[in-house]
Amino acid sequence: MIDFLCIGAQKAGTTWLIANLKKHPRIWTPPFVKELHYFDSVYLDYGKARVLKIYQKRGRTMLEKNPDRKEYFERVLNPDFAFTDDWYQHIFSIAPKNKIKGECTPLYSAIGEAGAEHVKRLLPDVKLIYIIRDPLARALSSFRMQRDNRAKLEKDTTGDLMSLVTKKLFRKRGDYATNIPAWEKHFDPRQILYIPFGAVKANPTGVMRDVEAHLGLPKFDKYPKLTQAVNQTRNAGTTIDEAIVTKIKSMVEPQYAYLTDRFGPDFLKQIL
Numbered sequence: 540m541i542d543f544l545c546i547g548a549q550k551a552g553t554t555w556l557i558a559n560l561k562k563h564p565r566i567w568t569p570p571f572v573k574e575l576h577y578f579d580s581v582y583l584d585y586g587k588a589r590v591l592k593i594y595q596k597r598g599r600t601m602l603e604k605n606p607d608r609k610e611y612f613e614r615v616l617n618p619d620f621a622f623t624d625d626w627y628q629h630i631f632s633i634a635p636k637n638k639i640k641g642e643c644t645p646l647y648s649a650i651g652e653a654g655a656e657h658v659k660r661l662l663p664d665v666k667l668i669y670i671i672r673d674p675l676a677r678a679l680s681s682f683r684m685q686r687d688n689r690a691k692l693e694k695d696t697t698g699d700l701m702s703l704v705t706k707k708l709f710r711k712r713g714d715y716a717t718n719i720p721a722w723e724k725h726f727d728p729r730q731i732l733y734i735p736f737g738a739v740k741a742n743p744t745g746v747m748r749d750v751e752a753h754l755g756l757p758k759f760d761k762y763p764k765l766t767q768a769v770n771q772t773r774n775a776g777t778t779i780d781e782a783i784v785t786k787i788k789s790m791v792e793p794q795y796a797y798l799t800d801r802f803g804p805d806f807l808k809q810i811l
């Protein structure tokens with residue numbers, strides 16, 4: 540049984556969270572990759588071949604250290620077995636029985652009602668963690684990351700950058716008003732821990748205490764990266780074309796009313 544999922548949001552501190560959780564002696568996460576991308580590959584067509592390629596690349600190190608796990612990893616990479624419920628559970632099959640098992644894939648937040656229902660059917664008692672970041676700040680950070688990734692892959696920064704913003708998935712990642720109700724339709728609110736992004740910076744120890752309580756973990760005082768930024772967007776302060784900023788602002792504006800109505804103004808003050 541998988542015990543917890545960190546489902547989002549992208550560019551909201553999920554890498555920081557899982558980097559610290561991995562150091563807790565009672566936690567087990569897949570050793571070869573941070574994001575498994577199971578449910579989004581099924582419901583958002585994230586790209587199954589691309590996911591397996593990432594697994595293969597990062598799995599080499601795992602096999603060098605643990606050659607006895609060759610059969611385990613061959614099943615992970617088997618395209619005829621991959622992206623099934625049995626495959627997903629197989630990934631966690633090597634976890635020690637006394638560990639609390641889970642993973643973090645921020646794109647899960649956007650898999651919609653059908654995806655959330657699938658998670659509920661497969662993992663009825665799973666605990667969910669959702670970090671909420673200011674809609675505009677999150678979207679701008681996401682844009683910078685995608686812009687830099689495209690430049691790295693294509694060696695070109697002169698293309699139509701507005702096309703990054705108009706992609707359906709760009710909007711979905713930060714559409715709290717759609718994503719949160721989709722999960723809450725299928726999961727008891729007590730199964731979902733919402734964390735305001737600002738608390739990660741203002742009170743990281745308090746955040747980890749809340750996570751420990753949510754997951755039923757004993758208190759741990761040796762998290763190595765509590766005050767360290769992890770996976771911070773490069774060129775975070777670089778200028779974005781005014782037309783793109785205007786487009787993003789227009790896109791995310793409705794999210795503020797939803798977040799205020801759902802969580803209240805005090806929570807909203809903490810999401811920056």
